[in-house]
Amino acid sequence: MAAVQETVEQVRQIDVDQYKYGFVTNIESEKAPKGLSEDIIRFISAKKNEPEWMLDWRLEAYRRWKTMQEPSWARVDYPPIDFQDLYYYSEPKKKPALKSLDEVDPEILATYEKLGIPLKEQKMLAGVVSDEGEDAGGDEAASGQPRARVAVDAVFDSVSVATTFKEELAKAGVIFCPISEALREHPDLVRKYLGTVVPTTDNFYATLNSAVFSDGSFVYVPEGVRCPMELSTYFRINEAQTGQFERTLIIADKGSYVSYLEGCTAPMRDENQLHAAVVELVALDDAEIKYSTVQNWYPGDADGKGGIYNFVTKRGDCRGRNSKISWTQVETGSAITWKYPSCVLRGENSRGEFYSIAISNGRQQVDSGTKMIHLGKNTSSRIISKGISAGRSQNTYRGLVSAHRKASAARNFTCCDSLLIGNECGAHTVPYIEAKNASATFEHEATTSKISDDQLFYCLQRGLSEEEAVALIVNGFVRDVLQQLPMEFAVEAQKLISISLEGSVG
Amino acid sequence: MTPLLEVKNLHAEIDGKKILNGLDLVVNKGEVHAIMGPNGAGKSTLSYVLAGRDGYEVTEGDVLLNGESMLEMEPSERACKGVFLAFQYPMEIPGVATMTFLRAALNAQRKTRGEPELSSPDAIRKVKDVAGQLGINMDMLKRPVNVGFSGGEKKRAETMQMALLEPKLCLLDETDSGLDIDALKVVSEGVNRLRSPERGFVVITHYQRLLDHIVPDIVHVMSAGKIVRTGGKELAHELEASGYAQYQQEAA
Known part of the structure; x- marks a missing residue:
């Protein structure tokens, strides 16, 4: 009891004001x-x-959009958003048309450096691919195999500043560019697929995005090509009161494979910032798309003021036979998260996966989950969701698993685990299950647990500090999901989890 | 010479209920003390109070480690000063590999003591060495801490942790519970290997059979929250024959 009591005390003193990534890059922007x-x-x-x-x-x-209503069914609570009080477009004034990172405004580079994330990438951008595992984190991750290469399409506010590794990708026939560029260079491809997974009429935020989306990534992997590197985009919301409306479209043609990483951090702001992205994935016959996200946006201060509103529509369409789409996400930021990366399992034998870690602290509100919509025969899906609530946060898993009439032999396995830290937070699980085909097999498991005083004391008795002990227990709790992340992200995500919970144990 | 552990007139309670009633105990370096007694005598409470568990309030008395009072120290601080508690029921930590846990503990202690942390290969080597002596293989080290371990495996793992962390004062709480005779031997041998002129042991047990394997220098009988009798190792045998009934009356 007492240890938890103490944790609760410490949660009260959380100082999210010291948000590590709360800085603003001073570049004039055109709005x-x-x-x-x-x-x-x-x-x-x-x-x-x-x-x-x-x-x-x-x-x-x-x-x-003008005829639509904001959805109100999610377990989140926020003051009404004045959509006329936002900027819908901003770009750094120095119009960049750059080929290498050297030409990028040094201030932007400095911002990325502060994020700590892309240092490795910077090296790779310079053409250095280290073969031995020299690992700054000092973890056993480095065991001699050559480091995976990552191509970065850096989105700075609304304009993609630099795209790298483009040539090598081009050699493989892979198109990886800002969607604005794709609209000019590959209009037929974009037109063929844009809005076919998330139609313009889909929901309030997706429709808004369709009207005003600024930029985002476009990926096309041609038939039979295994994309030669991990693709990565870093999003940052930098300009005050700029709603950012990303639009991402990824198409994996027959028999292709692509792994896409998305990492986000945003600087601190007083006003809530709206983020309403749309991500569409299309996997054709025998294709596979792996989409990973680490999201670390500003969650607001200790009173819940400020912070990002994250209303995102992410959906993948397993359009072809034997196709596979897998979502992995580590969500630690945002004041409000409203996000349900989903899979439409249309193709026969297609497979959808959703692995999620959602951490909420302070006054964060998370309503997140997935939808697995089984339309085709013999389709399968797997959902592993780990929710961790601390402070006075509310963390809801909301998921839909449905089997269409024709989806014979559809299979789903769902496991939702919640971990509570302290006793002022909440964890909720809202699963919807609909089987319209008698041969469907759906399994659902859910647990809610609390870090016990016994576990904590055991760790402390071995010399760990309370903070180390909680981080260790939490990392154990999320382990099956962390394992799904590409190695480079896994180490980063593990650190991020510890940072996110720092406030919760003083 | 300063005793390793000195417990002076210790009174402690939990949720307002008095458990320890003026307990005195002196353990010198190199000594093995056994504390025996009936259920409810406060034996486990003593081990928790010594380790600094939250929720146990010391209302009177003092506990000194090498002459320094420990009462204000956090459990992790005591651990880093060399207090190790082998749990009667070791806790499970799902998802955390035993090896990861041990390395974290080892380096947390080193860091607190101002010693350099061990690199991954060094730490792994050290753990493997110690584990091997207790018949713990790499497979077991990869499994999550205590999850799905048999009673014997748990106690072997506790003994391994004790060997690895090289404590000054080892508290063994009912280490024999849940052990069959073979496991008891392995664990006892592990403990006996750790006996040294620099280290002290407090072995808490209900039964005498553990003391056939870990032979104590001094045996105490505890009842109603204090030591009611102290003697040599032969006292354990006497208790085995006569039971605890007389002490319960004495204490009352």
């Missing part, structure tokens, strides 16, 4: 005027030299 109207959408589209059909597409979405 569209505040508010949303058809003119603003025309402005965005013109800025990006988009084809006419794209503008029409956006306008149609906008008109639709």
Whole structure:
């Protein structure tokens, strides 16, 4: 009892104000005027030299959006958002048309450096691929195998600043570029797939995104190609009060494979910032897409003020036979998270996976989960969700598993585990299960546990500090999900988990 | 010479209930003390109070380690000063490999003591050496801490941790519970190997059979929260024959 009591005391003193990544890069940026109207959408589209059909597409979405209502079913609570009080477009003023990172504004590079994440990538950008595992983290990860290479498409606010490894990817026939560029260079591909997984009419936030999306990544992996490197994008929301509306589209053609990493941190702000991204994945016959996210956006201060509102629509379409889409996410940031990376299992024998770690502390509110929609025969899915609540946060898993009439022999395994730290937080599990085909097999397991005083004392008795003990126990709790992350991310994610819970044990 | 452990007139309670009632105990370096007594005498409480567990309130008296009072120290601080408690029921920590746990503990202690942390290969080598002596192989070290371990495996793992962390004062709480005779031998041999002129032991047990294997220098009988009788190792045999009933009456 007493140890938990103490933890609770310490949770009260959490100092999320010291958000490690709360800095602002001082680069003049060009903004569209505040508010949303058809003119603003025309402005965005013109800025990006988009084809006419794209503008029409956006306008149609906008008109639709005006008739829609914000969803209210999630277990999150926030003051109403004034959508006319936001900027819908901003870009660094120095219009970058750069080929290498050397040409990037040093201040932007310094920002990335502060993030700590891309140091390795910077080295790789310079063309250095180290063969021995010289690992700054000092973990056993480095066991001699050559480091995986990562191509970075850095999204700085709304404009992709630099795209690297492009040539090598081009050699393999892989297209990896900002979506604005893809609209100009590969309009047919974009037009063929954009909005086919998340239609413009899908939901309030996705529709808004369709109208105003600024930039994002586009990936096309041609038939039979195994993408030669991990693809990675770092998102940062930098300009105050700039809603950021990313749009990502990844297409894996027949028999191809691609692994995409997305990592996010944002600087500290007083006003809540809206983020409404849309990610669409399309896997054709025998193709596989692995999509990993580490999200570490500003969660707000100790009173829950500030912080990012994250309303994201992520969906993958296993369109072809034997295709596979796997989502892995580590969510530690944002004041509000509303996010359900889903899989539509259309192709016969297709497979969807969802591995998630969602950590909430302070006054964060997380309503996240997945949807596995089984449409095709013999489709299978797997959901492993680990929720960790500390402080006064609320953490909800919301998931849907459904089997269509024709989805004979559909299989799902779901495991939702929640871990509570202290006794002022909440964990909730809301599973929806619909089987319209009698041959479907759905399994659901759920547990809720608390770090026990006995476990803590055992660790302390071995000389670990309380903080180390909690980090160790939590890392054990999330282990099966961490194992799904690419090695480089796994180490980073593990550190991030400890950082996120730092406040919870003083 | 300063005793290793000095417990002076210790009174302690949990949730307002008095458990220890003026307990005195002196353990010198190199000595093995056995504490025996009936259920409810406060034996496990004594081990928790010495290790500094939260929730146990010391209302009177003092506990000195090498002449320094430990009462204000956090459990982890006591551990780093050399207090080790082998648990009667070792806790499970799902998902954390035993090897990871041991390395974390080893390096946390070294860091606190201002010693350099061991590199991964050095730590792994050290753990493997110690584990091998207790018949613990790499497979077991990869398994999560105590998860799915048999009673014998748990106690062997506790003994291994004790050997690895090289404590000054070892507290063994009912180490023999849940052990069959073969496991008892392995664990006892492990403990006996750790006996040294620099180290002291407090072996808490209900039964005499453990003391056939870990032969104590001094045997105490504890009842109603204090030591009621002290003698040599022959006292354990006497207790085995006569039982604890007389001491319960004496204490009352």
